[in-house]
Amino acid sequence: MSDLSVNIGDLRLANPILAASGTFGYGSEVARLYDVNILGGIVTKTITRAQRPGNPPDRLAETPSGILNSIGLANVGIDNFISDKLPFLRSLSTSVIVNIAGESIDDFLFLIDRLEEHQGIDGYELNLSCPNVAGGLDFGIDPKLAGKIVKETKKRSKKCIIPKLTPNITDIAVIAKAVEDNGADAISLINTIVGMSVNVSTKRPKLGEIMGGLSGPAIRPVALAMVYKARKAVKIPLIGIGGISSVNDVLEFLITGASAVQIGTFNFVNPKAPIEILKELEQYLETNNFTSVKELSGSLITR
Amino acid sequence: MNVSHPLFQRSCTLLKSTQLSSKTYQQEYVFPELAKISKPGQFVQIRVSAEYSPLLPRPFSILNVNANQGTLTVLFKIFGEATEILSRKLEGETVEILGPLGNTFELNRIKKLFLVAGGVGIPPIYYLLQTIDMPRYDISLFLGAATKDDLFLREEFNNMDIEKSFSTDDGSYGTKTLITVPLEDALKRGFSSSKACILSCGPMPMLAEVQRLAQKYKVEAQLSVETIMACGIGICQGCVVPLHGNTKDAKKYTLVCVDGPIYSRDELIL
Numbered sequence: 001m002s003d004l005s006v007n008i009g010d011l012r013l014a015n016p017i018l019a020a021s022g023t024f025g026y027g028s029e030v031a032r033l034y035d036v037n038i039l040g041g042i043v044t045k046t047i048t049r050a051q052r053p054g055n056p057p058d059r060l061a062e063t064p065s066g067i068l069n070s071i072g073l074a075n076v077g078i079d080n081f082i083s084d085k086l087p088f089l090r091s092l093s094t095s096v097i098v099n100i101a102g103e104s105i106d107d108f109l110f111l112i113d114r115l116e117e118h119q120g121i122d123g124y125e126l127n128l129s130c131p132n133v134a135g136g137l138d139f140g141i142d143p144k145l146a147g148k149i150v151k152e153t154k155k156r157s158k159k160c161i162i163p164k165l166t167p168n169i170t171d172i173a174v175i176a177k178a179v180e181d182n183g184a185d186a187i188s189l190i191n192t193i194v195g196m197s198v199n200v201s202t203k204r205p206k207l208g209e210i211m212g213g214l215s216g217p218a219i220r221p222v223a224l225a226m227v228y229k230a231r232k233a234v235k236i237p238l239i240g241i242g243g244i245s246s247v248n249d250v251l252e253f254l255i256t257g258a259s260a261v262q263i264g265t266f267n268f269v270n271p272k273a274p275i276e277i278l279k280e281l282e283q284y285l286e287t288n289n290f291t292s293v294k295e296l297s298g299s300l301i302t303r
Numbered sequence: 304m305n306v307s308h309p310l311f312q313r314s315c316t317l318l319k320s321t322q323l324s325s326k327t328y329q330q331e332y333v334f335p336e337l338a339k340i341s342k343p344g345q346f347v348q349i350r351v352s353a354e355y356s357p358l359l360p361r362p363f364s365i366l367n368v369n370a371n372q373g374t375l376t377v378l379f380k381i382f383g384e385a386t387e388i389l390s391r392k393l394e395g396e397t398v399e400i401l402g403p404l405g406n407t408f409e410l411n412r413i414k415k416l417f418l419v420a421g422g423v424g425i426p427p428i429y430y431l432l433q434t435i436d437m438p439r440y441d442i443s444l445f446l447g448a449a450t451k452d453d454l455f456l457r458e459e460f461n462n463m464d465i466e467k468s469f470s471t472d473d474g475s476y477g478t479k480t481l482i483t484v485p486l487e488d489a490l491k492r493g494f495s496s497s498k499a500c501i502l503s504c505g506p507m508p509m510l511a512e513v514q515r516l517a518q519k520y521k522v523e524a525q526l527s528v529e530t531i532m533a534c535g536i537g538i539c540q541g542c543v544v545p546l547h548g549n550t551k552d553a554k555k556y557t558l559v560c561v562d563g564p565i566y567s568r569d570e571l572i573l
């Protein structure tokens with residue numbers, strides 16, 4: 001048996017296949033179909049200070065090899081998360097990463113402080129793809145702000161802090177470097193890419209919010225290039241996200257330099273995709289005589 | 304959400320595909336686990352292609368199941384790419400199906416049923432009629448569609464011993480009117496309100512009118528809605544419809560795939 005475990009900072013994941021935020025609910029939904037403990041980890045839907053109803057419909061539109069969404073971070077809020085969702089997550093043996101977002105650095109710290117009072121959480125993913133109300137810009141495109149959030153959250157928790165970067169930026173390497181310099185344990189990338197689609201017969205945008213986030217296989221080459229750029233810029237582990245649908249896609253990200261990956265949109269296409277891909281990854285490692293999946297990470301040959 | 308509610312996903316073989324009209328197909332698939340437990344009003348997600356186009360599975364109401372033979376039947380109209388691909392599937396081919404999804408009609412204490420269905424909303428009503436003991440109820444059926452071709456299963460319904468009215472937008476079958484017109488006539492004639500209920504599936508404008516009539520004539524109603532879906536199991540938050548009032552828990556929207564597709568009369572803003 002090849003060793004599937006990977007290390008993300010101090011966090012040891014049983015395998016490199018995780019479920020991405022916003023595409024796996026709070027874990028219990030998919031547990032109706034299979035034992036989610038098989039996964040390397042679960043990243044929760046983004047949790048905010050207050051409950052968020054989300055954006056008006058329509059929130060989804062299919063595009064070539066992808067989907068656009070304008071969910072609007074609909075979530076139960078921190079109180080309901082702790083009382084209703086965390087007990088199930090805590091009962092799991094797989095790693096649980098809670099994804100959080102706020103409109104200010106204070107919001108992020110408030111959320112970490114609340115979550116630190118509870119058992120069953122293995123790390124935090126910081127969703128930086130959201131507007132900073134004070135500054136107007138997304139946290140994820142301002143290296144100073146992104147760095148500051150990481151630095152402050154690191155002071156509040158000993159657990160793994162993983163900023164999740166937005167691709168809607170000129171140079172991802174700058175942000176990657178800023179969060180590494182401020183103590184990030186790892187980096188997740190990428191979140192969705194800004195996109196839009198129009199219904200020609202009604203002349204209306206397909207999404208209620210007009211623009212939304214593109215995900216799915218359509219964005220995979222973009223995500224891969226960003227992992228490549230970030231890999232060259234930083235030393236901390238990278239978690240690759242974007243359009244993963246098969247073991248081949250996972251291998252692309254690992255070879256390019258990711259230590260682990262998250263599966264997002266494909267949970268909607270085939271809810272069992274993560275465990276099917278994990279099985280194929282195991283077979284691949286066996287067949288190709290890898291003693292550990294870690295050997296693959298960053299094995300890209302560029303000349 | 305009811306986590307204990309069983310859910311299955313499997314590759315299902317197409318046993319029988321029947322073209323009902325130029326754009327309508329009825330298909331029977333092998334799915335024994337689902338056939339044992341599904342209920343009228345529930346739906347399935349069918350992934351019509353292993354490729355990226357179309358990427359997402361599509362929701363279809365369950366038309367019927369055969370628990371003994373372990374089969375599931377759906378009826379669909381060609382709208383776009385997914386339904387087009389599905390229509391071309393050959394007997395013996397397989398597709399991935401996930402289900403059963405969603406909730407079911409609640410018939411407790413009801414004696415008088417007004418069944419109102421339009422277009423692709425007809426299948427759940429057909430399924431319901433297959434599962435209930437019809438003589439125990441006083442049933443009035445109202446079926447509407449754009450054209451005769453879209454009045455699916457009209458012969459099967461015609462053979463049922465219940466009161467029925469058909470209508471089409473173009474008058475090619477039944478009366479040339481909206482189905483809610485004969486419904487209102489029937490409601491005007493009177494009924495025992497404590498034991499009556501309207502069950503309705505169909506396009507949003509039809510459901511909005513059914514909701515209005517049910518409120519006006521003070522009769523209970525259960526309305527089954529359709530929205531655009533991605534996952535079908537509550538993990539994407541995409542399939543929302545706005546809820547009335549209920550500001551107490553700041554719940555503005557409901558997830559149709561897990562909390563619906565069937566809602567009581569006053570719950571939704573249609």
Ligand SMILES: Cc1cc2nc3c(=O)[nH]c(=O)nc-3n(C[C@H](O)[C@H](O)[C@H](O)COP(=O)(O)OP(=O)(O)OC[C@H]3O[C@@H](n4cnc5c(N)ncnc54)[C@H](O)[C@@H]3O)c2cc1C
Pocket residue numbers: 346357361362363364365377378379380381382383384385386387423426528529530531532564
């Ligand atoms: C709970 C539920 C049960 C359904 N049951 C049936 C059924 O029994 N038989 C049947 O024929 N159809 C049913 N439908 C509708 C069916 O899912 C769509 O016709 C199908 O998704 C169309 O896919 P397509 O790729 O062929 O067309 P697409 O190209 O995806 O769609 C064609 C057009 O319809 C729009 N559209 C797609 N899905 C929906 C939707 N759900 N609501 C409103 N507009 C939509 C698209 O935006 C597009 O403009 C049901 C839908 C739901 C939500």
Ligand SMILES: Cc1cc2nc3c(=O)[nH]c(=O)nc-3n(C[C@H](O)[C@H](O)[C@H](O)COP(=O)(O)O)c2cc1C
Pocket residue numbers: 020021022023045046069071073099127164190191192214215216217219241242243244262263264265266539541
């Ligand atoms: C419907 C939907 C909801 C999402 N919600 C969140 C979210 O709440 N927080 C977050 O950090 N990312 C969210 N994402 C982004 C995904 O986690 C992921 O980064 C992105 O979709 C790219 O991966 P994919 O192509 O595999 O889906 C969401 C994506 C989708 C499609």
Ligand code: FES
Pocket residue numbers: 531532533534535536537538539540541542558559560561
């Ligand atoms: S379709 Fe995904 S939550 Fe309903």
